[in-house]
Structure formats: C-alpha cells, structure tokens
Amino acid sequence: MLTSRVLALVALALTPALAIQGYNEYALRADRDEAVRTDALATARVVAGDLDQLSESIRQTLDIVAEAPAIRQRDPQACTEFLHRIIDKLPQIILVAVTETNGRLLCNSLGSAPGAYSVSDRDYHQRVLTTEEFAMGGFAQGVATERESVHFAQPLRDDDARVVGVLVASIDLSWLSERLRHLVPQSSTSLTVADRNGVVLVRRPDQDVWVGRPLPPERLARLARDQEAARIVTGLDGRERVVGVVHPKGVLEGLTVVIGRDRALAFADVDAATYRGIVLILLGAVLSGAGALIGGRAFIRWPMHRLLRTVAAWRAGDLRARTGIVGTSEFGQLGEAFDAMAKSVEASQDDLRAELARSRSLQDQQTTMLHELNHRVKNTLATVQALARQSRGGEEDVAQFESRLLALSKTHDLLTRDDWSGASLREVLENELDPYRSSLDQVVLEGPSVILAPRYVLAIGMMAHELTTNAAKYGALSIPAGRVCVAWSVAARGDGEKRLRLTWQESGGPHVAPPKRRGFGTRLITGAIKRELDGEIDMAFDAGGVRLTLDVPIEQAAPGIVAALSLGRAR
Numbered sequence: 148m149l150t151s152r153v154l155a156l157v158a159l160a161l162t163p164a165l166a167i168q169g170y171n172e173y174a175l176r177a178d179r180d181e182a183v184r185t186d187a188l189a190t191a192r193v194v195a196g197d198l199d200q201l202s203e204s205i206r207q208t209l210d211i212v213a214e215a216p217a218i219r220q221r222d223p224q225a226c227t228e229f230l231h232r233i234i235d236k237l238p239q240i241i242l243v244a245v246t247e248t249n250g251r252l253l254c255n256s257l258g259s260a261p262g263a264y265s266v267s268d269r270d271y272h273q274r275v276l277t278t279e280e281f282a283m284g285g286f287a288q289g290v291a292t293e294r295e296s297v298h299f300a301q302p303l304r305d306d307d308a309r310v311v312g313v314l315v316a317s318i319d320l321s322w323l324s325e326r327l328r329h330l331v332p333q334s335s336t337s338l339t340v341a342d343r344n345g346v347v348l349v350r351r352p353d354q355d356v357w358v359g360r361p362l363p364p365e366r367l368a369r370l371a372r373d374q375e376a377a378r379i380v381t382g383l384d385g386r387e388r389v390v391g392v393v394h395p396k397g398v399l400e401g402l403t404v405v406i407g408r409d410r411a412l413a414f415a416d417v418d419a420a421t422y423r424g425i426v427l428i429l430l431g432a433v434l435s436g437a438g439a440l441i442g443g444r445a446f447i448r449w450p451m452h453r454l455l456r457t458v459a460a461w462r463a464g465d466l467r468a469r470t471g472i473v474g475t476s477e478f479g480q481l482g483e484a485f486d487a488m489a490k491s492v493e494a495s496q497d498d499l500r501a502e503l504a505r506s507r508s509l510q511d512q513q514t515t516m517l518h519e520l521n522h523r524v525k526n527t528l529a530t531v532q533a534l535a536r537q538s539r540g541g542e543e544d545v546a547q548f549e550s551r552l553l554a555l556s557k558t559h560d561l562l563t564r565d566d567w568s569g570a571s572l573r574e575v576l577e578n579e580l581d582p583y584r585s586s587l588d589q590v591v592l593e594g595p596s597v598i599l600a601p602r603y604v605l606a607i608g609m610m611a612h613e614l615t616t617n618a619a620k621y622g623a624l625s626i627p628a629g630r631v632c633v634a635w636s637v638a639a640r641g642d643g644e645k646r647l648r649l650t651w652q653e654s655g656g657p658h659v660a661p662p663k664r665r666g667f668g669t670r671l672i673t674g675a676i677k678r679e680l681d682g683e684i685d686m687a688f689d690a691g692g693v694r695l696t697l698d699v700p701i702e703q704a705a706p707g708i709v710a711a712l713s714l715g716r717a718r
Contacts, residue, residue: 188377197401252264281301283398289317292317296317298316339403344360346362623693659691
C-alpha cells in the first residue's frame, strides 16, 4: 500500500513534465499541420496559375494564327500548308485544326482531308459556338492524333464578325504532365488535375494509370464542395494526405487542381521527436520511482510501522501504549501528537462512558413518554367515539361520525409510529384505500416518494377518507369493475416554491351525477385543504367517475426525518 502511494507521488511529480510534453506535442503538430495545409494550398494555386498562363499563351497563339490569310480565306489546301509549316514552331501544341460550325474538318496540321472527321460532339466545339469566346475542353482521345489530349478552341469570324468556324489547338497530356513536374518535383507529393466531368487530365505519380479515368463519385462530390480549402483525406493511392484544392476561374473554370502532401512524411520528424521525448520521460520515471522506493523504506516505512502498531494496541483497548517517536521531523511531531492524544483519551474514557449511560436513560424515558402519549390520545378518541353513539342524530350520521373519527385515529397511528415527525403520502393513501381493494389493479397509486409534515398528513388523510368512503358507497369501489387511480407529482414554480399536485380519478363505476347540494364531506375536504394547507382543490362529478384535483404548497418533513423514515421502511 505504501509502495503504491510513493509511486503515485512520483507520478504526480511527473505530471507537469507530461503536461508540458503533451502541450509541446500538440503545439508542434498543430503548427506543422497548418504549415503543410498552407503549403499544399499554395502549391495548388501555383499549378492553377501555370495552367492559366498556358491557356493565355495558347489563346494568343490562336489569335495570331486566326489572322493568317490562309485561315481567314478558309481555303483547305492553303490552310493545310500554313498549319503544317507553323506546327514545328509550337512545341506545346501537337495539332492545330480548323473546323466549320457544323463540326466538319476543314484542315489541320497533319494534312487530313477536308471532312475526314467531325468534332460536333466535342464539348469545346459546343462551348465556343455557345459563348463565341475562347474555351477549353475536357479529356479527349484525339481523332487525328489518337493521343490523350485536351483542346483549346477559338471562334473564327468573317469580316462581319460572324462566327464561321472554329480554330482548335490540341495539347498532349503527357507533355502537360511533364510541364507541371517542375512545380511538384517531390515524388511523395501527388498532383491531380481533373476536368469539369471529373476525368483525370494529369496525375503525378501514376500518370499512365489514372489519365482518362473518372474520379470516384464520392471524392468528386467532396472536391466540388471544397473551395480554396485544405484537408486531410485518403488519396487515390490509399495513403493519407494533406490536400489543397483549387478551382480556377475564367477559361479554366470547371477544372479541379489537387495537391496532396504525404502526411506520414510531413510529420516524420515530429513523430521522431515525440518518440525521443516519450523515451526520456519513461527513463526519468523509472529512475525517480527507484529512488522514491529506496528512500521511502528508510524514512517512511519504519516510523509508519511504529504508528500502526501503537494504533492497533489502542484498538485492542490498551490506551497505555505509546509510539515513542520524538523529534522535529514530521513523523516525530506526529508521534508526539499521537501520544498526547492517547493520554487525553485515557483520562476522559470514564466520563464518556458515564455520558453514554445518561443518554441511554434519557432515550428510554422519551420512548416511554411517547408510548404513554399514544395510549392517552387513543383513549381520548375512544371516549369521543362513545359520546358520538349517544348523540341525538340518526344512525347514519353517527356511523359517518364514527368512521371519520376512526380515519383520524388511523392517521394518528401513522404519525405516532414515527414519533409525530411525518408520514409517507403513499402510506396515507394506502391506509384508506387498501381495505376496499378487491383486486391488484383496482387501485393504482403513481407518484414519487413524498414525506409529508404532520398537518399535511391529517388534512390529506381526511380528504382520502372522504373520497374512499364515497367511492365505496356510490362510486368506483362499489363494484369489482371499478377503478381508482391516484397520481401525484412535486414541481417547483418560478419563484422556487414547491407544490404538490395530486389527481384522484375514478372510472368503471356506476354512472355519476352531480349532487343536488353540497354535503358535509365536501365541505370538510374543501375546508381542510384551503384553510389548513392554503391550497386549491377542484372536484368534478363527471359521468364516468369522480375526479378531484389538488394543488397545495408542499412542506416536507426535515431531511434527517426523511432519511430516518426511509431507513425504517427498508428495514
């Protein structure tokens, strides 16, 4: 036990170091994560800028080509010869072609015959005719070149500025991938450029594997939601990467540029520093624990054993035992304090025993007085009952009077059973209802445990008696099919006052009709609740059964009394 506590102290001493290490780890990883995210997003923007420069260069080139007389005259033979001469001066372009507005080939730099093929179904052709502006297409397998490429197209206009054809430049995707390689030289960093349909145009590494393939739908949807954002995802190669996503605007609108930094490599030095820190902390913990155990045996265990032996002797009744530990150290001061305490306890032991004897005597006297009081009150009630039989009223009046006195006596029994400290609401109700219960479900009591103060017990007990008597004579308890449900709850109002809400509902009994006059029982219930408890009561004689609603400010018994009553019920 002592060893575990010493080790716990060592662990407590190491807690600040662990906290500092944890904070440094968190801060370092957060800084590195932010740096990698920023770098990935910045690189993606650089790639997008380079693509934008390329598209602008191609646009300018096509503008110059479009002004050539051979192109403006749209002479197939002259156009073919002109394009064949200039194609070698455009290394970034593998094909230049002129098509008519219906997509039919007019001429190209490869010398294909006019009408050899049609591009009317290509998206760049349709976009140029729709917007009449320079446009970029998506991934395509070249008809003439048979190479994987992407096309840029420029509208051709006549002297009246009407679109009479389309000038097309084809860019080889392998060349484009090599052009972008100098922007992303690291083999661990991935580059993905996808067209507006999600088809891969450039992928480094694995260009040959992914070019022309569509991105998975869920990945494409996530990329579409990211606007100039960086996040951690699992890349196409299955490695966890920090990716920066950029969606260029203008002519390149619809493209998606994704830069992925390998997260494991980006955090490799951070992980190594974390490993070194953990090893050093564990080594320090082992050395600290060993030193604490050795010191604890010499400076803690021996005086502790002396203290424990002395305490064991005191527990056995030998108050003359002493620790014998003295000195200015903590254990010396503790030993002297223990010895002084033992001397004081030994001196006052006789006084304590005498005081306990007097306490038991007073308790016995109190119990005797309570039983005597209970006996006297019962005798008084019996006397009142005897006088009631001799009253001048009729037999029915006398019977009701006796019944009420008996109910009061039963409620009185509940209070005196617990020294007039209070009683459970459930017991008060069961006290009246149980004699009339013909089956387990004929009477249902639902509500939390509530311990009532004495005046609440008397008032609510008389109310329950009157309702039970009425139900047994005329209501739900007068037939086996009848049912009585009593539900209650305690709720706090806005001002903090707690109120007891109770509902008495009869059902399944004889048909109920409102009484022609207000009887003594109703006046007794209303008077007790309103006068004694300052509460509200509503009694309705519905055809299906009597319904009573009670709302009174609750005054429960004191907490100590509640605990005592609960313990008594458990026993």
